[in-house]
Amino acid sequence: MQRHTKPLEQYLSDVRFDAWISFKRAQAGLDIPSGELGTADFRNSLKSIEKASERVLRKALSEDSFLPKERLDWILEDERQINWLMIFIKRKINIRRYPVIANLFGRNLVIASIDYLDEELQEKARTVERMQWDWNEHQKSDRLFQWFRREDEIARCNFAWTWLVDRRDRETKGRLPFRNYKDLLMFFDELDVSYKEKKYDADSIRDNWNQIRRREKNKKIGKKQYNFELSDKTADFIDKLALKYNSSRPQIIEALVQCEFEKGLYLPEKVKRISLD
Structure with missing residues (x-):
């Protein structure tokens, strides 16, 4: 030297x-x-x-x-x-x-x-x-958080803070909420966690944000989200119909339900057979 x-x-x-x-x-x-x-x-x-x-x-x-x-x-x-x-x-x-x-x-x-x-x-x-x-x-690892600095940076960072307060109470206690993207990065700088854990948090926050925004959008246009189970056979039918008509699964289901509601061609007989069984 x-x-x-x-x-x-x-x-x-x-x-x-x-x-x-x-x-x-x-x-x-x-x-x-x-x-x-x-x-x-x-x-x-x-x-x-x-x-x-x-x-x-x-x-x-x-x-x-x-x-x-x-x-x-x-x-x-x-x-x-x-x-x-x-x-x-x-x-x-x-x-x-x-x-x-x-x-x-x-x-x-x-x-x-x-x-x-x-x-x-x-x-x-x-x-x-x-x-x-x-x-x-x-x-x-900053690339994991690029999503937060795009449009609605402040809103997304505020949402991230709320999400983290619920799930990382010890790490967020006594800290001020994020004001911007830099604050968010500095918070994760101080966490002694793995890349995998950071990715889980970043992905979970983004997915949760998108889910809430999707619900808000659907509410404005008169749509609701439903979660229900279908048999593998029925799900396969829906996929094939979606492919055949170049449509999404929700579009196929909505079209079938609307058609049946208006014309009643299939369900009355189907329900009758089920009740007899």
């Missing part, structure tokens, strides 16, 4: 160092410098509480605590990615004690967490490569 060649004074004015030292001090239970990261106020505050800041940094650099910037360029200031990476770090890297640092959040917090890892630089590089690979793989 290539060592750092950037002058020390450039590190001392670097937001990344400011984030790292804040994280390091917080983890040790020490006072946190005040002021915005990367500003003179922050560094003045740091100097007043950390007399040995240059020594601390020199030691960190000598131990190769920092990966080159290029290795971290894939980490964006993106809410969803940041949220997923922090979950990854807590679950996979086992950093669980996160203090609240008012001026450390977002991308800076992720990178500070990586810089803080107590690993050799080569191992840290492999950890970050695994993070990047897992993130890219994780995003492939």
